[in-house]
Amino acid sequence: MSDSVALADVIAVACAEAWRGDGEIFASGMGVMQMLGARVARATFEPDLMISDGEAFYVSGDLPIGGTQKLVEGWIPFRSVFDTLAGGRRHVMMGASQIDRYGNSNIANIGPWAKPKSQLLGVRGGPGNTVNNATSFFIPKHQTSVFVASVDMVSGVGYDRAKKVGGFIAKRHDLRRVVTNLAVLDFNSPDNSMQLVSLHPGVSIDDVVSNTGFELVIPSTVPISRPPTAAESAAIETIDPKGLRHREIPA
Amino acid sequence: MSDPRNKIITEDQAVATLRSGMTLGIGGWGSRRKPMSLVRSLLRSDITDLTVVSYGGPDVGLLCAAGKVKKLIYAFVSLDSIPLEPHFRLARQNATIPEPTEWDEGMLQWALFAGSLRLPFLPTRAGLGSGVMDVNPSLKTVKSPYADGEELLAVPAIRLDAAFVHMNRSDARGNAQYLGPDVYFDDLFLSACEPGRRFVSAEKIIPTEDLLKEGTFHTLKINRSMVDGVIHAPNGAHFTTCEPDYGRDEAFQKAYVDAARDPEAWKAFSDRFLAGDEANYQSQVVAWREEIKAAKEAAK
Numbered sequence: 001m002s003d004s005v006a007l008a009d010v011i012a013v014a015c016a017e018a019w020r021g022d023g024e025i026f027a028s029g030m031g032v033m034q035m036l037g038a039r040v041a042r043a044t045f046e047p048d049l050m051i052s053d054g055e056a057f058y059v060s061g062d063l064p065i066g067g068t069q070k071l072v073e074g075w076i077p078f079r080s081v082f083d084t085l086a087g088g089r090r091h092v093m094m095g096a097s098q099i100d101r102y103g104n105s106n107i108a109n110i111g112p113w114a115k116p117k118s119q120l121l122g123v124r125g126g127p128g129n130t131v132n133n134a135t136s137f138f139i140p141k142h143q144t145s146v147f148v149a150s151v152d153m154v155s156g157v158g159y160d161r162a163k164k165v166g167g168f169i170a171k172r173h174d175l176r177r178v179v180t181n182l183a184v185l186d187f188n189s190p191d192n193s194m195q196l197v198s199l200h201p202g203v204s205i206d207d208v209v210s211n212t213g214f215e216l217v218i219p220s221t222v223p224i225s226r227p228p229t230a231a232e233s234a235a236i237e238t239i240d241p242k243g244l245r246h247r248e249i250p251a
Numbered sequence: 252m253s254d255p256r257n258k259i260i261t262e263d264q265a266v267a268t269l270r271s272g273m274t275l276g277i278g279g280w281g282s283r284r285k286p287m288s289l290v291r292s293l294l295r296s297d298i299t300d301l302t303v304v305s306y307g308g309p310d311v312g313l314l315c316a317a318g319k320v321k322k323l324i325y326a327f328v329s330l331d332s333i334p335l336e337p338h339f340r341l342a343r344q345n346a347t348i349p350e351p352t353e354w355d356e357g358m359l360q361w362a363l364f365a366g367s368l369r370l371p372f373l374p375t376r377a378g379l380g381s382g383v384m385d386v387n388p389s390l391k392t393v394k395s396p397y398a399d400g401e402e403l404l405a406v407p408a409i410r411l412d413a414a415f416v417h418m419n420r421s422d423a424r425g426n427a428q429y430l431g432p433d434v435y436f437d438d439l440f441l442s443a444c445e446p447g448r449r450f451v452s453a454e455k456i457i458p459t460e461d462l463l464k465e466g467t468f469h470t471l472k473i474n475r476s477m478v479d480g481v482i483h484a485p486n487g488a489h490f491t492t493c494e495p496d497y498g499r500d501e502a503f504q505k506a507y508v509d510a511a512r513d514p515e516a517w518k519a520f521s522d523r524f525l526a527g528d529e530a531n532y533q534s535q536v537v538a539w540r541e542e543i544k545a546a547k548e549a550a551k
Contacts, residue, residue: 124326127383128376
C-alpha cells in the first residue's frame with residue numbers, strides 16, 4: 001500500500017464495508033465518519049442503500065457532508081425512523097464512549113448511573129436500535145478507557161445480554177463491526193465475543209491488544225485493512241471535499 | 252347561537268393554570284422547535300416538584316437549573332449542535348434530580364401513544380436487555396398471549412396534566428400548523444394530556460382560511476379539539492430552531508452554554524435574560540446581538 005493513502009480514507013472504507021450486502025435499507029450514520037462510510041458504500045458497491053440528511057429527508061445522489069443542495073427522495077421524520085428500526089429495515093453506525101467484549105455499549109454516562117462522574121447523552125435510541133436493527137460502531141480512539149471489561153451503563157445491548165433475553169431478540173441480534181483508528185473488529189467468533197478482523201496499515205496486533213481492556217479473539221492470520229479503490233477515493237472526495245474525516249482521527 | 256371558545260391567552264395565563272407536582276410534557280426535540288417562551292414563563296413562576304417528559308433540550312436544562320424538576324422522564328438531553336446540555340449534566344452529576352427516569356427514545360413515544368389511546372401500556376422490544384431495565388426496576392414485561400409467547404416490555408402509559416408545544420402557525424381556535432421538516436411528537440404530547448392544560452404557542456396567529464396558504468393539509472396534524480390555549484409567541488422557540496421561520500441561534504446557544512459553566516456567569520445571564528418577562532427576553536436578545544456585532548466591528 002502506498003504511503004500516500006491517508007488513514008482517514010482507509011477508515012472511511014472500513015466503515016463503508018459495514019453496509020456491504022445490505023441492499024435497500026436505511027443506512028444511518030451517527031457522526032461524520034459514519035455518514036461518510038454510508039454514503040461511500042452507496043456511491044460505489046451498495047447502490048440501493050437509503051441515506052438521510054440527518055434531519056428528516058432521504059436524499060438521492062452523493063450529498064456532501066453538511067451539504068444543503070439536497071435531492072429529496074423521501075421523508076423520514078423521527079417517527080418514521082422509529083418505525084423503520086422496529087421493522088428491522090435499518091443498519092445504524094453509532095459512536096460509543098465505552099464498549100465491552102460482547103458489544104454492550106455506552107453513550108449515556110461515565111461512573112455510577114445514580115450519580116455519574118460524567119453525564120453524557122443518555123441512552124437515546126440505543127436500546128431500541130440494538131435489539132431491532134443491525135448496529136455497527138465507529139470509535140475514533142481505540143484505548144483501554146473505551147474498550148472496557150464492563151460498561152457503566154448499557155445503552156446498547158451486547159450479545160451476552162441479548163442471549164439472556166432469548167427469543168426473537170437473541171435470534172435477530174446483529175452487531176456487525178467496530179471500526180477504530182487502529183483496526184476493524186467484529187463479533188463473528190464462536191461465542192460472539194469481539195475479534196480482530198484487520199489491522200490498519202502500520203498497526204501491530206500488540207498495539208490493538210495493549211489498547212483493549214479485555215481479551216480479544218485473535219485469528220491466526222490478520223490482514224491489513226484495504227485501501228480505497230479509485231472509485232471509492234473519488235466518492236470520498238465528492239462526499240467530504242473539506243476533509244472533515246481527517247479531524248475525526250486523533251493525531 | 253353561542254360563540255366558540257376564546258382560547259387566546261398569554262404564556263403567564265397558561266402557566267397560572269399549572270400546580271406544583273403536576274406532570275408536564277414538552278414538545279420539540281433536543282434544541283429544535285421548543286416552546287421556550289412557555290418554559291421561560293414557567294421559570295418565573297413558583298411552581299415546583301414537576302414531573303417533566305421531554306425529548307430534552309434547553310427546556311429540560313433550564314427547568315433543572317431552576318430546581319423545578321422532581322422526576323424527569325427522558326432518553327437524552329442535548330442541544331444537537333452542542334451534544335451535551337450543561338445544566339442537565341450538572342443536575343445529574345450532583346444528583347439534584349430526585350427521580351431521574353431514563354428510557355429509550357421509542358419508549359417515550361410508546362408511553363405517550365398509550366396515554367393518548369387510554370391504554371395502560373404498549374408492548375415493545377426497545378429497552379429489553381439494556382441498562383434501562385436495570386435502572387427502572389418498576390418496569391414490567393408482558394407475555395404475548397399468542398403462539399410466539401414472546402416476553403415484551405410493557406411500557407406504562409403516561410397521562411399528562413399539562414402540555415406545551417410550539418408551532419409555526421395557529422388560528423385562534425387552536426388549529427395549529429408545523430411548516431418545518433418534522434412534527435416530532437408534538438401531536439402525541441397534546442393527545443396524551445388531560446383536556447384543560449393543552450397549550451400551543453405559535454409564531455403567528457392567522458385566520459382559519461389562511462391555514463393552507465403556506466403548507467399543504469399534511470401540516471395540519473394538530474386540530475382545535477387537542478388544544479385549550481393558544482399563545483401568540485413570535486420568536487417563541489428562540490434559541491432553538493423553528494424552521495422555516497428561523498434556524499437555531501447558534502451564537503446565543505453557545506453563550507448560554509458558556510454562561511452555564513460558571514455560577515457567576517450564569518447568574519448574570521439569568522438576571523439579564525430570564526428574570527424579566529418575555530418582552531424583556533426578546534429585547535435583551537436583540538440588544539445582545541447588537542453588542543456582539545459592535546464588538547466584532549471594534550475588533551476589526
